[in-house]
Structures are given as structure tokens and as C-alpha cells.
Amino acid sequence: MQKIIWEVEYISQLPVIRYCKKCGKKTEYVCSGLFRVNAQHKYLDIWLIYKCSKCDTTWNSTIYSRINPKNLNPEILEQFHTNDENLVKQYAMNVELLHRNGAEAGIPKYKIVGQEININDLTQLRIVSKYPSQLKVSILLREKLGLSRKAFDEMLDFGAIKSISGVDLKKSKLNYEIVLEVGKEKQTSSN
Numbered sequence: 001m002q003k004i005i006w007e008v009e010y011i012s013q014l015p016v017i018r019y020c021k022k023c024g025k026k027t028e029y030v031c032s033g034l035f036r037v038n039a040q041h042k043y044l045d046i047w048l049i050y051k052c053s054k055c056d057t058t059w060n061s062t063i064y065s066r067i068n069p070k071n072l073n074p075e076i077l078e079q080f081h082t083n084d085e086n087l088v089k090q091y092a093m094n095v096e097l098l099h100r101n102g103a104e105a106g107i108p109k110y111k112i113v114g115q116e117i118n119i120n121d122l123t124q125l126r127i128v129s130k131y132p133s134q135l136k137v138s139i140l141l142r143e144k145l146g147l148s149r150k151a152f153d154e155m156l157d158f159g160a161i162k163s164i165s166g167v168d169l170k171k172s173k174l175n176y177e178i179v180l181e182v183g184k185e186k187q188t189s190s191n
């Protein structure tokens with residue numbers, strides 16, 4: 001069986017929506033790419049800073065609250081101090097963190113990178129994302145395979161697309177990864 005990996009690559013930030021007091025309505029907040037680390041006695045508070053796209057009001061998204069720096073890997077702590085780009089991305093793409101901090105997250109712009117699939121062969125397909133993704137697996141599959149909803153549903157019904165772990169492909173979200181079988185097994189002979 002042929003094995004193919006598709007990776008979801010993000011080409012925009014995660015859109016962050018929250019109520020801006022100054023604007024008096026919900027607006028989009030843009031990640032500044034900067035952390036703020038504040039020492040209080042023996043403890044640290046660490047935030048990722050956002051700005052309202054309309055009025056520049058800042059909002060601090062809490063990452064750690066009163067954490068003992070001894071509990072943090074020194075390398076990571078250094079990355080917070082130097083606003084390491086990859087660390088910023090990890091937090092800026094983290095939907096759960098945003099929800100915990102009372103913000104809503106939209107869907108970032110993305111593209112699906114990977115080899116085309118021939119649905120006349122059986123392929124093991126692994127779809128992966130560097131960040132926990134809220135994208136629906138059905139949408140990713142339909143987009144990349146060029147399937148209408150009807151054609152996709154038919155393939156599901158016939159078992160020509162199935163998830164290895166048996167999750168409901170009409171509903172499930174990608175998160176970090178999913179493994180599927182796509183296509184039909186070759187018929188060796190007929191009758």
C-alpha cells in the first residue's frame with residue numbers, strides 16, 4: 001500500500017476575536033510577536049501580547065500565571081525573554097489557550113502540501129499539522145481530492161475513505177494528525 005503524508009501549512013496567523021472595550025464591539029486582535037515576562041517576588045507571569053487591529057489597545061493573553069521559574073526549562077525561559085519566533089507561533093496558534101483566556105479563534109489561511117492521491121489505488125494517508133488544528137478533516141479531504149460533498153459522502157459510505165481509528169469523518173477535526181485509508185483495494189480478478 002502506498003503511503004502519503006499531507007501537511008497543513010499555515011500562511012496566516014490564527015484570527016483572534018475578542019471584545020474591545022475602547023471600540024465597544026468585538027474586533028480582531030493581532031499578535032504582536034512579543035512576550036511579556038514579569039517577575040513578582042519569586043514568581044513569573046508570562047503573557048503573549050496582542051493588539052486590537054482597529055485601535056491598538058493591547059491585550060495580554062496569559063501563558064503562565066505566578067509560575068516558579070525553577071519549573072521552567074531555562075532554554076524556554078530564554079526564548080520567552082528573546083521573543084523566539086517559533087515559540088510565539090506555538091502559542092499564537094493554540095486555540096485552547098485562546099479559549100481559556102476568553103477569546104475566540106477563527107480559521108487561519110492554510111494550504112495542504114503533499115502528493116496527489118490516485119483514488120483507484122489504496123493509499124494510507126496521514127494528514128498532519130504542527131499545531132492543534134480546528135480544521136475539519138472532511139473539508140481538507142474534499143479540497144485536496146476535489147470532491148463535492150455528495151461524492152465525498154458516497155466514498156465514505158462505500159468505505160473508500162475511512163479513518164484507521166474509526167472516528168466520524170463527517171465531524172472530526174484534525175488536531176495534530178489523522179491516519180486514513182483512501183481508495184479501493186485492487187481487484188486481482190473478477191469472478
Ligand SMILES: [Zn+2]
Binds near residue numbers: 057
Ligand atoms: Zn479596539
